[in-house]
Amino acid sequence: xxxxSQSPSNKVTEKGKDVELRCDxxxxxxxxxxxxxxxxxxxxxxxxxxxxxxxDKSGLPSDRFSAERTGGSVSTLTIQRTQQEDSAxxxxxxxxxxxxxYFGPGTRLTVT
Amino acid sequence: DQQVKQNSPSLSVxxxxxxxxxxxxxxxxxxxxxxxxxxxxxxxxxxISISSIKDKNEDGRFTVFLxxxxxxxxxxxxxxxxxxxxxxxxAAKRGAQKLVxxxxxxxxxxx
Numbered sequence: 001x002x003x004x005s006q007s008p009s010n011k012v013t014e015k016g017k018d019v020e021l022r023c024d025x026x027x028x029x030x031x032x033x034x035x036x037x038x039x040x041x042x043x044x045x046x047x048x049x050x051x052x053x054x055x056d057k058s059g060l061p062s063d064r065f066s067a068e069r070t071g072g073s074v075s076t077l078t079i080q081r082t083q084q085e086d087s088a089x090x091x092x093x094x095x096x097x098x099x100x101x102y103f104g105p106g107t108r109l110t111v112t
Numbered sequence: 113d114q115q116v117k118q119n120s121p122s123l124s125v126x127x128x129x130x131x132x133x134x135x136x137x138x139x140x141x142x143x144x145x146x147x148x149x150x151x152x153x154x155x156x157x158x159x160i161s162i163s164s165i166k167d168k169n170e171d172g173r174f175t176v177f178l179x180x181x182x183x184x185x186x187x188x189x190x191x192x193x194x195x196x197x198x199x200x201x202x203a204a205k206r207g208a209q210k211l212v213x214x215x216x217x218x219x220x221x222x223x
Contacts, residue, residue, distance in 0.1 A: 004155070033210065033211075035213075040121075041215065042118075042201065042213050042214055042215035042216050043156070043201060043213040043216075045210060045211075045212070045213075048210050056210065091155055091156070093155070098205070098207075098208045099144060099146070099161065099205075100146070100158045100161070101158070101211060102158070103148075103155030103156045103157065104155050105153065105154055105155050106153075106154075106155055
């Protein structure tokens with residue numbers, strides 16, 4: 001079956017511009033997570049959606065970052081006024097149970 | 113506050129030998145632990161997991177050991193194969209809370 005997909009796979013943007021990253025989770029998965037991995041770093045949690053509950057936004061690094069999950073499926077991570085330190089691979093994952101998470105291939109964001 | 117730590121950023125092992133990847137955690141309330149494997153330009157994929165009620169879980173060439181008193185987790189791969197070369201992340205969770213990941217260890221298997 002189809003796995004988690006993310007688009008675009010690569011994004012180069014100028015400092016100060018806004019970007020939107022998209023995640024299509026596995027159909028039926030109720031939980032959706034966003035992480036980022038900066039060069040040489042581990043997986044940094046950003047935000048977590050579980051069903052219709054209020055999202056856990058505790059990992060968002062600043063108010064320039066926001067995310068939505070429409071209809072309990074597709075999610076969009078928006079970064080406003082991008083900075084060079086936002087350059088990273090942004091990973092999305094979904095899960096059906098509270099255990100395993102299935103990751104997408106990621107979006108590599110480069111802010112010039 | 114890094115609750116899950118992988119202190120070795122890299123590890124190099126000869127093909128056929130045992131690879132041992134280590135992970136330490138600080139939160140004694142974690143009750144489920146997972147290992148993920150990540151190839152370049154791909155997302156992490158689930159490898160193996162263990163519940164805190166066990167001290168060992170084996171799946172083919174992969175075995176995870178849990179030492180709760182030491183708050184230490186390890187992944188053994190034997191025999192190591194070239195395709196095992198990847199970045200390995202350990203992760204831990206408590207109940208229904210989100211996973212907490214370590215920084216990752218890059219494993220290189222040399223022919």
